[in-house]
Amino acid sequence: xxNRVFNFSAGPAVLPLSVLETAQRELVNYxxxxxxVMEMSHRSxxxxxxxxxxxxRIRELMNINDDFTILFLQGGASLQFSMVAMNLMWxxxxxDYIITGSWSKLALKEAKREGTINVAGSSEEQQFSCxxxxxxxxxxxxxxxxxxxxxxxxxxxxxxxxxxxxNVPLVADMSSDIxxxxxxxxxxxxxxxxxxxxxxxxxxxxxxxxxxxxxxxPDSLPTMLNxxxxxxKDSLYNTPPCWSIYMVDLACKWLxxxxxxxxxxxRNNDKAQLIYDMLDQGDFYRxxxxxxxxxxxxVPFRLxxxxxxxxxxxxxxxxxxxxxxxxxxxxxxxxSIYNAMPREGVEALVAFMKDFANRNG
Amino acid sequence: xxNRVFNFSAGPAVLPLSVLETAQRELVNYxxxxxxVMEMSHRSxxxxxxxxxxxxRIRELMNINDDFTILFLQGGASLQFSMVAMNLMWxxxxxDYIITGSWSKLALKEAKREGTINVAGSSEEQQFSCxxxxxxxxxxxxxxxxxxxxxxxxxxxxxxxxxxxxNVPLVADMSSDIxxxxxxxxxxxxxxxxxxxxxxxxxxxxxxxxxxxxxxxPDSLPTMLNxxxxxxKDSLYNTPPCWSIYMVDLACKWLxxxxxxxxxxxRNNDKAQLIYDMLDQGDFYRxxxxxxxxxxxxVPFRLxxxxxxxxxxxxxxxxxxxxxxxxxxxxxxxxSIYNAMPREGVEALVAFMKDFANRNG
Numbered sequence: 001x002x003n004r005v006f007n008f009s010a011g012p013a014v015l016p017l018s019v020l021e022t023a024q025r026e027l028v029n030y031x032x033x034x035x036x037v038m039e040m041s042h043r044s045x046x047x048x049x050x051x052x053x054x055x056x057r058i059r060e061l062m063n064i065n066d067d068f069t070i071l072f073l074q075g076g077a078s079l080q081f082s083m084v085a086m087n088l089m090w091x092x093x094x095x096d097y098i099i100t101g102s103w104s105k106l107a108l109k110e111a112k113r114e115g116t117i118n119v120a121g122s123s124e125e126q127q128f129s130c131x132x133x134x135x136x137x138x139x140x141x142x143x144x145x146x147x148x149x150x151x152x153x154x155x156x157x158x159x160x161x162x163x164x165x166x167n168v169p170l171v172a173d174m175s176s177d178i179x180x181x182x183x184x185x186x187x188x189x190x191x192x193x194x195x196x197x198x199x200x201x202x203x204x205x206x207x208x209x210x211x212x213x214x215x216x217x218p219d220s221l222p223t224m225l226n227x228x229x230x231x232x233k234d235s236l237y238n239t240p241p242c243w244s245i246y247m248v249d250l251a252c253k254w255l256x257x258x259x260x261x262x263x264x265x266x267r268n269n270d271k272a273q274l275i276y277d278m279l280d281q282g283d284f285y286r287x288x289x290x291x292x293x294x295x296x297x298x299v300p301f302r303l304x305x306x307x308x309x310x311x312x313x314x315x316x317x318x319x320x321x322x323x324x325x326x327x328x329x330x331x332x333x334x335x336s337i338y339n340a341m342p343r344e345g346v347e348a349l350v351a352f353m354k355d356f357a358n359r360n361g
Numbered sequence: 362x363x364n365r366v367f368n369f370s371a372g373p374a375v376l377p378l379s380v381l382e383t384a385q386r387e388l389v390n391y392x393x394x395x396x397x398v399m400e401m402s403h404r405s406x407x408x409x410x411x412x413x414x415x416x417x418r419i420r421e422l423m424n425i426n427d428d429f430t431i432l433f434l435q436g437g438a439s440l441q442f443s444m445v446a447m448n449l450m451w452x453x454x455x456x457d458y459i460i461t462g463s464w465s466k467l468a469l470k471e472a473k474r475e476g477t478i479n480v481a482g483s484s485e486e487q488q489f490s491c492x493x494x495x496x497x498x499x500x501x502x503x504x505x506x507x508x509x510x511x512x513x514x515x516x517x518x519x520x521x522x523x524x525x526x527x528n529v530p531l532v533a534d535m536s537s538d539i540x541x542x543x544x545x546x547x548x549x550x551x552x553x554x555x556x557x558x559x560x561x562x563x564x565x566x567x568x569x570x571x572x573x574x575x576x577x578x579p580d581s582l583p584t585m586l587n588x589x590x591x592x593x594k595d596s597l598y599n600t601p602p603c604w605s606i607y608m609v610d611l612a613c614k615w616l617x618x619x620x621x622x623x624x625x626x627x628r629n630n631d632k633a634q635l636i637y638d639m640l641d642q643g644d645f646y647r648x649x650x651x652x653x654x655x656x657x658x659x660v661p662f663r664l665x666x667x668x669x670x671x672x673x674x675x676x677x678x679x680x681x682x683x684x685x686x687x688x689x690x691x692x693x694x695x696x697s698i699y700n701a702m703p704r705e706g707v708e709a710l711v712a713f714m715k716d717f718a719n720r721n722g
Contacts, residue, residue: 005395009402012603020389020397027385028378034366034681036381038562038608041370041684074435074564075585078599082583110583196600201399203435203564203602222443222471224436238439239557241564242373243604247399320395323402 006345009323010153010298010336011176012196019250019340037246042239050246051236057252061261064185064208071207071227072235072245077175080192080205081107084171085114087227088190089144090216096120096143098163101128101152102329107173111147118143121163128155130290134163144216145169145189151177151297153197154327156288156334158295162187169213177297178206179255180339181265189213195244197297198338200251204244255339264339265296271337271346272296278350284357288332300326300334308360309333315356321349367706370684371514371659371697372537372558380611380701398607403600411607412597418613422622425546425569432568432588433596433606438536441553441566442468445532446475448588449551450505451577457481457504459524462489462513463690468534472508479504482524489516491651495524505577506530506550512538512658514558515688517649517695519656523548530574538658539567540616541700542626550574556605558658559699561612565605616700625700626657632698632707633657639711645718649693661687661695669721670694676717682710 007014030037033046040047055070064070073079084107089095093115097108099122111117120139121132139146146165151158153176162170162184169189178193185191190209196202207227214228223229229237255264276294279287279301286302289295303309309332313325326332337346368375391398394407401408416431425431434440445468450456454476458469460483472478481500482493500507507526512519514537523531523545530550539554546552551570557563568588575589584590590598616625637655640648640662647663650656664670670693674686687693698707 003395004390007396007400009400009405012400012402012600015397015400017389020399024385024388027388028381029365034364034683035368036376038381039368039370039373039376041373042563044370044684074437074440074602076435076599079435079585082585106584110585113581113583194600201602201604202403202600203605220474222474223467224440224443224471238437239373239555239563241435241562241602241605243562244564244602322395323405 005320005322006341006348007322008335008337008341008345008349010197010327010334011194012202013336013338014340015200015247016251016254016340019247019254022250023247038243040242042236042242047242050242050249051240054245054249054252057249057256058206061179061252061255062183062185062208067210068185068208069211069214069231071209071230072240073205073207073230074203074241076202076205077103077173077192077194078106080173080207081110082114083225083227084147084190084192085111086221086225087217088169088171088213089115090218092142092144094118094140094143096139096146096168098122098132098137098146098148099124100131100149100157101155103152103173103175104149107147107149120146123157128152128157129288130293131157131159134161137163139163139165139168141166141168143168145171147171147173149173151295153298153336154330156295156298156300157293158297160292169210177295179261179264180268180297182261195248200247201244203241204248206248251340267343268296268337268339271341271343272299274346274350275299275335275337278353282357282361284361285353297338298334298336300330300332302332306331311360312356316349316352319348319352321345321352366681366683367702367709368683369696369698369702369706369710371688371695372555373563374558374697374699375701376561376608377612377615377701380608380615383611384608399604401603403597403603408603411603411610412601415606415610415613418610418617419567422540422613422616423544423546423569428571429546429569430572430575430592432570432591433601434566434568434591435564435602437563437566438464438534438553438555439467441534441568442471443474444586444588445508445551445553446472447582447586448578449530449532449574450476451579453503453505455479455501455504457500457507457529459483459493459498459507459509460485461492461510461518462516464513464515464534464536465510468508468510481507484518489513489518490649491654492518492520495522498524500524500526500529502527502529504529506532508532508534510534512656514659514697515691517656517659517661518654519658521653530571538656540622540625541629541658543622556609561608562605564602565609567609628704629657629698629700632702632704633660635707635711636660636696636698639714643718643722645722646714658699659695659697661691661693663693667692672721673717677710677713680709680713682706682713
């Protein structure tokens with residue numbers, strides 16, 4: 001513990017220490033199994049128990065009803081950019097995309113290979129400093145779905161009010177804010193999320209999909225690109241990424257033990273507010289996001305100049321606060337403060353920010 | 362250690378104990394990183410070092426020259442069934458498949474979605490008890506590639522002499538015998554392997570591909586299904602399955618520390634021979650595979666009747682020898698004895714086989 005750093009990485013990202021300690025303790029010899037989770041047949045009872053436990057805990061945490069199925073896939077959100085379009089863009093072969101940053105644009109690029117896309121809203125002209133006003137969206141009532149990126153890691157924006165899509169299913173890339181707060185599952189048709197920010201290590205992608213939407217895909221899709229393959233076999237059609245799913249299960253247990261998503265949202269709000277208060281109280285630090293669109297997960301900000309930003313990142317690292325450099329495409333500073341970032345980490349950062357501003361302001 | 366079992370699972374499968382112990386020691390706090398490998402940004406220096414190390418060790422172990430590139434993908438061999446065909450079945454849209462078991466058939470099924478497939482050989486009429494005689498293959502000189510499954514986990518057969526494919530690239534699914542023996546990389550155009558048998562845990566798929574073949578795929582392929590995406594960014598286009606790659610790196614180090622693939626092949630031969638000698642020396646056990654096609658990785662055999670087979674599996678499990686039940690599609694017994702199965706495990710199995718036959722023969 002003593003020499004662990006505060007890791008502000010945007011992803012893969014910090015995991016709860018107690019989760020890591022459990023994984024460490026069980027690594028060579030999972031209780032009563034005589035082997036590591038990494039050595040278990042995916043068809044063996046101890047692994048199947050882990051698999052079902054992860055599904056059940058996700059269902060409990062996110063309050064997911066039986067209209068939805070929970071899938072474990074591989075390939076990250078990037079593969080979902082294609083799979084969503086391949087599986088759901090039927091029968092109209094049309095979809096609405098709302099563009100709020102680099103990841104939305106990549107999702108759009110892949111969807112365009114599969115059908116006709118309407119950009120129903122974009123904050124690109126505002127340099128992605130906000131989420132588009134939902135009143136300005138040009139949604140197509142005949143679209144097969146509407147796609148949003150619920151949180152934008154690079155720009156530090158987050159949807160705080162969902163667009164009304166009527167009967168058109170809403171598809172959300174929640175890679176960077178899944179389980180950061182309670183959501184209304186019934187407002188969504190499909191949710192996908194790479195695990196490596198809020199859920200666990202890289203290597204597993206969570207897909208939560210309304211069952212009726214599974215029927216849309218044509219049988220001609222490659223087997224491994226058809227959600228039905230995974231739904232029919234409960235994500236055990238082929239060998240799943242067992243270890244990553246085990247880690248997701250442990251992370252979900254940690255969330256449940258700590259009050260579920262309502263409590264997580266409170267902690268996340270409190271942590272983010274500590275930094276936003278600092279940004280708002282003087283001239284030295286400058287937030288880059290409109291207040292109403294601020295993310296609770298990724299807080300980007302600027303200093304008076306780039307030399308000071310470099311100095312800030314370097315001094316923070318020496319104090320055990322790592323990965324505070326902004327994304328290479330935008331520069332500046334970014335503090336990613338996912339579920340597992342302890343409040344002490346944020347307090348240490350804010351104390352350092354205050355001290356750094358005093359010394360350099 | 363003391364309460365670990367001998368795990369004869371066909372995959373995911375046994376890993377070297379020393380590898381697991383290293384992973385356990387480093388899990389919470391990777392040396393000098395202040396965090397777990399599971400928490401590292403894939404763009405951070407410590408993770409990049411692991412990534413390059415895994416690639417370099419694979420290259421060294423398999424004696425891979427610069428004509429080839431080494432990729433880390435996700436989705437298992439099952440996704441490669443499609444990706445190989447999507448990327449390599451150009452310009453003729455024709456390929457040869459040699460069918461040696463269930464996995465070949467699944468590869469064939471996906472390839473048929475992408476082009477015209479010639480079944481150039483099959484041992485299905487022999488219930489997959491052998492590899493087809495290479496003199497009988499009906500290879501098409503204009504095929505874009507020839508596909509084989511180098512080792513068949515369910516039926517326990519293995520290619521011991523490669524077909525001559527001339528200028529037609531040979532593609533091999535080596536999921537279950539990768540790094541079990543030295544191979545001639547230049548005899549191959551592409552090799553793929555899910556990691557979870559001989560290389561590490563589930564969650565990463567190794568692809569080794571001749572660089573010139575990367576140029577075949579059309580730009581219209583989805584980004585995540587085009588090998589060029591991974592080759593251009595050294596498998597860091599999006600977040601790779603970092604932990605699984607770390608485990609592969611440790612497993613490769615273990616192989617290198619123990620004499621490389623020539624030494625591994627000797628150990629694997631010796632282990633397999635212990636069981637095959639037992640099958641050949643009496644009537645109680647009956648091997649199901651032609652001698653010239655016997656696998657060094659998976660040894661299937663039958664007992665005089667199914668009741669005895671059940672008793673065998675159950676008694677063996679009580680003695681700490683687990684997962685000896687044959688695949689549900691063929692029944693019987695199967696001992697999977699990958700690289701990491703210690704000789705002591707095989708000796709214990711053979712001693713039990715002798716005793717069981719004495720008591721029940």
